[in-house]
Amino acid sequence: MGFTAQSVGGQLTFADLENGGDDYTDRSLFDTTLVVVDLETTGGSPTEDRITEIGAVKIRGGEVIGEFATLVDPGRLIPPQIVTLTGITEAMVSDAPTIAQVLPSFVEFARGAILVAHNARFDMGFLRQNAARLDIDWPFNASLCTVTMARRILTRDEAPTVRLSALADLFDVSVRPTHRALDDARATVEVFHRLLERVGNQGVGTYRELTAYLPRSNPRLRAKRTLARDLPARPGVYLFRGPSDEVLYVGTAVDLRRRVLSYFTGSDPRRRIGEMVNLATRVDHVECAHALEAGVRELRLLAAHAPAYNRRSTQPHRGWWIVLTGERFPRLKVSRTPTEDALGPIGNRTTAATIADLIGQAAGLRSCTTRLGSASHHWCRSESVGGPQIGGCNAASDLPQTLPDYLPRVTAVRDLLSGDSDDVLTVLTDRLIRLSDAQMFESAARHRDRMSATIDALARCQRLAALCRIAELVVARPDQDRGWELAVIRHGRLASAGVARRGVAPMPVAATLVAAAETVVADDGPLLGAAPEEAGLLYRWVTEPGARIVSASEPFALPGACAERWSAWSQTAHAARTAPRRAG
Template identity: 45%
Template sequence: MEYAVQGTLDELGTPLDQITFVVFDLETTGVSADEHAITEIGAVKVRGGEVLGEFGTLVDPGSPIPPFISVLTGITDAMVTAAPRIDSVLPSFLEFARGSTLVAHNAGFDLSFVRAACAALGYPAPGNPVVDTVVLARRLLTRDEVPNYKLATLAKVFSRTEPCHRALADARATVDVLHALIERAGSFGVHTLEELKGFVRAPTPEQRRKRHLANGVPGEPGVYVFEDDRGEPLYVGKSTNLRNRVRSYFTAAETRPRIREMVAIAERIRTIVCSTPLEAEVRELRMIGSAKPRYNRRSRFPERMVWLKLTDEPFPRLSVVREVRDDGAGYLGPFGSTRAAEDARAALHETIPLRRCTERITPRTGRPACALAGIGRCGAPCEGRQSVEEYGLHAAAARRAMELDASEVFSAIEARMERLSREQRYEEAAADRDRLATYVRVSARMQRLRGLTSLPELVAAAPLTNGDWEIHVVRYGRLVSAGVMPRGAHPTPFVDALVATAETVVPGPGPVPAASAEETECVLRWLETPGVRLVQVEGGWSLPIGGAGRFRARIELAYRSRERYGDREGRSRR
């Protein structure tokens, strides 16, 4: 006779409504746990949907808080002067979290700071189970429901609490997001903590059923294209090993909801073998730009890029345009949106008193000046107060700031931000921060691109582990030929053959005259990898000594932490 045996609690798992979760968030002086410090800890303890307690405190980091971080969080040096140090706060937080499951949005970031503090103070790192709401959201929500998985975006859908980069408020918002995601997971039969962890990792039935599509894929570098039953491309990707990459789409490693959806409707996979990984990367970009597969989001519409133009006229002005022409004007870009170009224009206008009216004016133009002249923000050339030569000094400064030297703009706006932050006018400071960041990022990017795109031809080589050599030919920033030279082969005839058979390029105007900005950046990344050697270069390759690149690291320090959530106003701008 057989008897039914009831499973133990360990076998059944722990029901989610019986789990004690401690949902926590940190604010810090930067993004590296090894170099930066905690400025605030906020945590909420919940079980069965009920709040059991809260923990919140500012923390004295022991060093000045950078201005960009103060603008981001609203936490200033004055606020943490009387706050306890981390050696007093950490034991209380660890006790509050003892015996619970830790939850955070992008948990790896917050836990890295907790572990670093524990190591510095001699405490064992917390061994609590961890749930990351970012990972869970990616498994449960599609891009049709939310545009991204930042806390600000999810909170708009699931919470009445608006994240504001203050630790306790963000932790409260994360509680609501957690509960909503757990409820969503219940519709998939997930009711225990163990099932929740397994659900995040498990492949879908469609992924398992479509595994045969990866059969016969070669293990070489190249591009792969998922196609539907009509042969239309759904998704284009690239890999240094096509076989391994394509197979990963049918395993638990692929957790992106949108890609899992794509796999469910794919009927075949087409592959294009390439000579080198760089050629594969460039081919991927070109195919995405031409075919615009609906499951590729990156670079889907390169034709929508816009530029900031310093017009070529007696009294130049800054104009947002969609086309670069060979007209002697100055250009900054490309920008991903008109809004981004307008932000950069605002940063330049904040520093340089260019006119903002749109009419074309000449030395003979005579009309009343606008209000900007009255507050000293424009020299009123329309009224005849400035000559072409006097105004030309401002136009030259603007072109220099766009193409060569970002220091004047950066210094002026940083000083204004610090003043606004001291006056607790954080919204205005945040607006300045965003404008400055957009200007610095795009200016640094354009200067890097221009250094390469000005070269009529460049040939470079990189050694492979087996003794072969990757060789690429680049003209005006465009990859025109790629090959692998066998070990021991004479380089001169091989390079000559690659150059002779390379694509002919007739450059157009502007900083990216022959390829997309993304393609040229791919080439630059390869050129900057260790071991790459220049074989021959036509022309001079350089960057401006006062360029925007030297300011970019300071910008990114503040923004890498912001990107976990969105900005203070809840917008999801890049």
């Protein structure tokens, strides 16, 4: 058992907490002693499982003033999956002190402080249960949970998950969580401080102000915890259903039971979610092989049910496409229906129209909607030499243009969309340089932003099209238990998913998944009928580090002149757009 501490003047005593409530609830958290604690256990039940390690960090004024760390002999076998997760073996704890020896020392170490933990319900539940079992007085009436804080303070887009590892990555903390108690407690300290920084300018500085700011538990919500009683601790999709059996909300989880239980704590600040949970009468679930399958099934269920309380992904094929018209002298237009060489989908029609206009200008495609009939030439007269005026046709000219004159422009656009040539992007870059050289900086900035949006849209469409062209792609990725997650992808759709557990040969499992995979018939359009969000989810999974291609019917490759080659340019443009302007 390790214990280090140094005294700091003004530290709260037990009497402060018991008799002088206002002394600590209204005192700045910066001036309050806090003990951040983390436990490792043999499982998730405070009554059935036992503690294997305690780690704690005492902080005050933003400084560490003491640490407490010890392994604990649980007096029972440690399950293999827990050994794999934490690295704590039975040999390591065989000579460790028991909880009866450790807990009194921890109580003295933390006495007079407010306890903080990541998922405090879990840690406090184990500590209180052991204190009661050993008939040890538990003097801690105040605690804070960084999970609850994160869900209240961070947006869902910023933090889709509030696991400690995810928050450590978000805040780039110096100590990474390792599923060992002291490391995780140290990481939680940094996460806690970063969360406090987020609310400091909102008048939240004391324990009382912070607990008032955080959501409070609702007895009606707690009473519905039984809806999660039969859910497994496995990856999957959950569906909240209402009084008429309608689907109210669809979500995905790596641990179905834990995720659904979180809805009944009142920690979600979104009003509509509280309303949804109050209406819910049952929770259905679909157990999945791994998180990828869960994500895909979630998207498909959202599209099938369009739940009232979900705000995204309920219309998977909705979006705007930039297409070439079928006229004799084609032009670009924005449409809901993609053609074979379309660009998209783009969520905002105005953005799609801006990109279409930019590409049309660079290539010299006409932008007027005049019907040209079957004439062999067209003539959009320009009032000024050097290009069309504002509001005029992009292809305006003083001389009639024949079809052979015009078709190379159409070919240049088709090559840009397919990734066979990026000459049009070079034209746009040259124009940006001319605007900058002429010191037309505002015009140059607008052109830069439009060009960046064009590159991003092209790159995304070309990436997804490359995946969707493959009739069958089998990919494997290692999981956390040293097994393999497997996916069979056909034309940008997940056709089958499974896992090869540690010690099981993955190739026979892959062959079985291929044999049982869903048949996918390619459709029209650049994505061959695949839903863009599903294809995007699959592309990210396939291209993340660790993924290995088991087999592929066609090469998985981007075209030689794809817009992905311009991604660094686009990132620089985004950075320039968001950078603060210098005064003067």
